[in-house]
Amino acid sequence: DTGVSQNPRHKITKRGQNVTFRCDPISEHNRLYWYRQTLGQGPEFLTYFQNEAQLEKSRLLSDRFSAERPKGSFSTLEIQRTEQGDSAMYLCASSSNPDENTGELFFGEGSRLTVL
Amino acid sequence: AQSVTQPDIHITVSEGASLELRCNYSYGATPYLFWYVQSPGQGLQLLLKYFSGDTLVQGIKGFEAEFKRSQSSFNLRKPSVHWSDAAEYFCAVGGQGGGFKTIFGAGTRLFVKA
Numbered sequence: 001d002t003g004v005s006q007n008p009r010h011k012i013t014k015r016g017q018n019v020t021f022r023c024d025p026i027s028e029h030n031r032l033y034w035y036r037q038t039l040g041q042g043p044e045f046l047t048y049f050q051n052e053a054q055l056e057k058s059r060l061l062s063d064r065f066s067a068e069r070p071k072g073s074f075s076t077l078e079i080q081r082t083e084q085g086d087s088a089m090y091l092c093a094s095s096s097n098p099d100e101n102t103g104e105l106f107f108g109e110g111s112r113l114t115v116l
Numbered sequence: 117a118q119s120v121t122q123p124d125i126h127i128t129v130s131e132g133a134s135l136e137l138r139c140n141y142s143y144g145a146t147p148y149l150f151w152y153v154q155s156p157g158q159g160l161q162l163l164l165k166y167f168s169g170d171t172l173v174q175g176i177k178g179f180e181a182e183f184k185r186s187q188s189s190f191n192l193r194k195p196s197v198h199w200s201d202a203a204e205y206f207c208a209v210g211g212q213g214g215g216f217k218t219i220f221g222a223g224t225r226l227f228v229k230a
Contacts, residue, residue, distance in 0.1 A: 004159070033218075042120075042206050042220035043160070056217060091159065103148040103167065103210040105218060107159035 002026060004108035006092050012114045013082055020078045021111040025094030032075050033105065034067055035091040036060065043091055049075060082115045089113075118143050120207050120221035128227040129197050137192040137224050139207030148210040149190040150218065151181055155203045163205075166190065177201070202228045 005024040013019050025032050030051050035043035046065070047057045051072040061067075064082075069075040079086055089112050093105040119142045129135050141147055148167045152160040164175025171183040181192045190207060204225045210218040 035220075040125075040222070042122075042208075042222045045217055045219065048217065093160075103150065103218065104162050104165060105160070107152075107161075109157070109159045 004092055004094055004106050006090075006108035006111050008111060009109065010112045010114075012116065014116050015084060016081055018078065018080045019082060019113060020076055021090050021092075021113075022074060022076050023092030023108060024074045025092070026096075026106055027073075029094035029096050029106070030072065031095045032069055033093040033095070034075070034077050035093065037089040037091055037110070038087075046077075079113070082113075084115045087113055087115045118209050118217075118219040120209050120219055122205075122207055122221035122224050124224045125222070126225040126227065128229060130229045131199050132196050135192075135194045135197045135201070135226070137205050137207075137226070139190045139192065139221060140188050141190060141207070141209045142188065143209050148218075149181075149183060150208040150210065151175065151179070151190075151192050152206045152208060152220075153177075153203050154206065154223075160206065163192070197226075197228055199228045199230065202226055 033048040034046040037043045045058050046061050047067050049069040052069050064080045067077045089110040091110045093107045121140045123138050150165045151163040153163050154160045163179050164173050166173045166183045174180050179194050183190050204223045206223045207221040208218050
């Protein structure tokens with residue numbers, strides 16, 4: 001399977017703990033996106049990378065959130081000192097070279113975070 | 117700023133009936149418009165997209181959508197709904213150049229009655 005892969009699929013943690021999610025994009029895609037989705041809402045943009053460069057971060061991404069894509073392949077999203085409000089589905093998506101694509105995002109199945 | 121409005125939180129249709137899901141967008145330039153579908157426990161899948169040319173676009177699973185610039189709308193339609201179409205549908209708008217900061221609507225959940 002060469003789709004977008006995310007793990008873990010589910011994470012339950014206690015408030016104040018740190019969590020990290022990993023995303024492996026489609027191998028030839030150089031753009032990688034993180035979105036957050038809460039119940040009854042559409043995906044909200046958090047940040048995106050082109051290769052290893054993080055090009056934009058949403059205001060939703062507080063100082064407790066950090067994302068990396070060190071070698072331009074997989075990416076990690078870390079949340080420090082989790083709060084109950086961080087409970088959500090974290091979605092990763094990738095897309096191909098911007099000169100070649102028309103905007104289609106390929107999504108993983110998401111990582112669901114529950115903060116107790 | 118970009119925004120997408122899906123006025124209907126949920127819609128129920130009978131199997132075999134026609135379907136129209138509404139979407140209005142706000143975007144300062146030529147928009148790239150998308151419809152995605154999300155089934156429970158799964159990621160989002162692209163149904164169709166519009167970025168130029170014919171304003172009526174065809175997608176997968178028998179869906180189509182029509183871009184109306186004067187109304188800032190991009191409504192999704194299907195002539196005959198199947199039970200397997202029950203899912204959440206998201207309209208989205210993105211910038212020219214593709215994929216940059218795509219903004220999603222809140223979604224419309226479709227229920228299909230037997």
